[in-house]
Amino acid sequence: MKMHGCNALLIHKIVQSAERRIEKNKFCVPCRSEPPAQKIIKFNLKERGIIMQGLKKHWKWVVAIIAMQFITMGTVGVAPALAQIGAAFPDKSAEEIQLLMSIPSLGTVIASLVAVPVAARLGRRKSVILGLVIFCVTGLMPCFVENWTLIILSRFGIGVGCGFVNPLNTAAIFSLFNEGEEVDTLLGWQQIGNDIGYIIMALACGYLTLLGWRYAFAVHAVGIISLILTIMFFPKDSEGHRTEAHKVEGKTHLTGAAIFWLLFVLVFEGTLHTFSMNISYLVAESGAGDSVLTGYASTLMTVGGAIIGLFFGKFSKALGRLTLGIGVCIDVLAFACLQFMSEAAPFFALAGGFLVGFGMVIVFSTTTALSMTSVNAATQNLVSSLFIICINAGQFLNPYWGSFLGSLMGGDGAARPKVLGSMIVLAICAVVAFVAAGRVGGKKAVAE
Known part of the structure; x- marks a missing residue:
């Protein structure tokens, strides 16, 4: 059966990529001739099996x-x-x-x-x-x-x-x-x-x-x-x-790429925390509900994070360098949902909460990998500490940052302008993520 030249080349590259991953993990490639697609399936199943065996072993x-x-x-x-x-x-x-x-x-x-x-x-x-x-x-x-x-x-x-x-x-x-x-x-x-x-x-x-x-x-x-x-x-x-x-591995050395991703986390968390700080006020201002609705929205944030956490490894492998940008876009969508929340549409609070957690875990997991793989092993403890510091610093600064963004949107302390301003900043973060992921350090952390 003949294949179009481009398709054949694409499949050949996929097989080569699979073979490189197999060689890296010391897999044995079957000697007998098999269709490329069948090889890929076997490679992926075997690779996944070895990974799970390693986790089960420890x-x-x-x-x-x-x-x-x-x-x-x-x-x-x-x-x-x-x-x-x-x-x-x-x-x-x-x-x-x-x-x-x-x-x-x-x-x-x-x-x-x-x-x-x-x-x-x-x-x-x-x-x-x-x-x-x-x-x-x-x-x-x-x-x-x-x-x-x-x-x-x-x-x-x-x-x-x-x-x-x-x-x-x-x-x-x-x-x-x-x-x-x-x-x-x-x-x-x-x-x-x-x-x-x-x-x-x-x-x-x-x-x-x-x-x-x-x-x-x-x-x-x-x-x-x-x-x-x-x-x-x-x-x-x-x-x-x-x-x-x-x-x-040598001496501790903090790279420019690691600093870039740490600053990205600082801005991202400093902006995303607007949800936790303002969801109760936003629910009250919109007339969508009371503290019960706020509690459900906050709980769904955890549920969203837990769901993506179950299969983040496969998710990241499938999307490669697009993973981070898509994660931030999901949080942008979450803040857009909050903008539509009203007395007639309280479910937008629930959707927003779920999506905030879903996107947040993608972003934190990916930026952790990007920053940690941008430095040598001797520096990873330091980067891990700085990562936690950036998250906490972002949370601490959010009330001031959120108020500033709200004032730019013409707000007078109300929650909705803060959410709108934060959504715009997150959209900018998404653009940065799509451009920088795979280009600024940490290339081992994303799929080729």
Whole structure:
């Protein structure tokens, strides 16, 4: 059977690409003649099988990595109880009560800066366990004290614990597993752990608050689960098939490409966080519903992230360098949905929440890979820490950035102009993503 010359050339290139991937993973190519399409199917199935075998072989490491992510959203775990906490401290202003949500970010930023040198001295395993212990002790402290200063300090401690665990956990993925679909799969599963922890804390906080404001802080007991599983399953520093490679990579060197992607994350998260900061106000202003609708929209953000997290590895491999741009475009669409939300169309809040989470996980997983693969192994812990810092800095700056964007749209503090301005900035980020992905460093992180 004859094929058109272009089609034959295309199939030949696809087969060559598959053969290169197989050779990289030490696959054996069948000697007997087979149709190119059949070869491709066999190659992909075999490659996927080897990847899953590798993850199954080190399932204990995978469990520990996912479990550590349970605490990531601990900084906002008591958000449903803020009103009750405020009632318990009538002498505190609303701004002071909101410190319970902003102070942890400061602790995370500071801890992320020192996590790398501490890990270099104590080792990654001991440093992660230290972070989890700090999280558990300080997170549960408000259950037993009433002093406002101690409560604020405990919230700072939660941020410190997260600041130790998060960057070292991400760096562990790149040092313990093979770059490519294996790492992409773990990054997606890592986000699932984050979502599991958030859902547990959000639901538990709602019920525990009925017993009293103190009990709301008991949600941080989820950190005990993370601590136990980490002690049981997280590998020693001497374990991992890439350990030797890490020893010979050389000195720490932060590349321009890594800095570019870190700044991209700062702008992206600083803009995307407009959703979390303004969804409740937007729902009220539009007459679409009340706090119940807001809660559902926030929950669907987690659901959207969890769904894409399940198959992000395959998603990224299929789209290659387009992955990042498409992820940002999904968030642009999410903010467009919020613009159409009204009393007659409250479902746009739900659609917007789902799409925000879906696109957010794509962007964070992809930019993590792009920034981490733009540097040598000796610098990956540093980049992972800076990545967490950029996310937290973006969240901290969002109220000011959102107000500025809202004023440019002619708003007077209302939520809708802030969302509109943020949507425009995200659209610009999408253009940057399409142009830069695959061109600015991290070329190993995207499919050819």
